[in-house]
Amino acid sequence: MKLILVIVVFTLLGFWAMQVSGRGRPPMVGEAAPEFSLADMDGRMHRLADYRGRWLVLYFYPKADTPGCTKQACALRDDWAEFGRLGVAVLGVSVDSPDELKAFAAKYHLPFPLLSDLSGRTAQAYGSIRDFGVVRFAKRHSFLIGPDGRIAKAYLSVDPQRHARELLADLKQFQLEEAGKRANN
Numbered sequence: 001m002k003l004i005l006v007i008v009v010f011t012l013l014g015f016w017a018m019q020v021s022g023r024g025r026p027p028m029v030g031e032a033a034p035e036f037s038l039a040d041m042d043g044r045m046h047r048l049a050d051y052r053g054r055w056l057v058l059y060f061y062p063k064a065d066t067p068g069c070t071k072q073a074c075a076l077r078d079d080w081a082e083f084g085r086l087g088v089a090v091l092g093v094s095v096d097s098p099d100e101l102k103a104f105a106a107k108y109h110l111p112f113p114l115l116s117d118l119s120g121r122t123a124q125a126y127g128s129i130r131d132f133g134v135v136r137f138a139k140r141h142s143f144l145i146g147p148d149g150r151i152a153k154a155y156l157s158v159d160p161q162r163h164a165r166e167l168l169a170d171l172k173q174f175q176l177e178e179a180g181k182r183a184n185n
Contacts, residue, residue: 041102
């Protein structure tokens with residue numbers, strides 16, 4: 001009887017750990033970015049294909065209007081002009097409802113779209129979902145997607161305060177490398 005109880009407990013713990021860790025794996029550098037089609041806070045649809053030919057920052061965050069997510073979004077907002085000069089699109093993704101996203105964007109004057117992934121499918125495709133059974137949220141991950149639709153860099157450990165600067169530095173480096181390749185051809 002004790003053996004059966006131990007097996008059941010370990011089976012349940014294993015299942016729980018699998019849920020907590022999320023499903024799927026993040027796409028690796030060089031892989032095609034997983035397709036997505038999500039509505040933003042205003043109901044406008046955004047698809048990966050809409051951004052083909054330009055750089056895209058796709059960032060996942062746990063919950064709108066929480067301290068870390070607010071710091072991250074506001075840092076991106078504060079560097080918005082620089083992202084614009086580089087021709088980079090920025091999209092935030094969470095499992096929040098469009099109404100929550102709309103309120104968050106309005107409260108902090110966010111100039112970029114926030115996408116609602118209520119089902120969690122897109123976050124799952126990017127290996128960026130935490131599922132505790134009754135509570136589910138996106139992991140704080142970001143992906144820099146190149147103009148070719150491939151993952152240029154995956155950020156799986158994000159500091160909300162410094163992430164915008166990190167993204168900009170990497171984008172500038174990638175764009176310099178692209179310019180060098182074009183000049184050599």
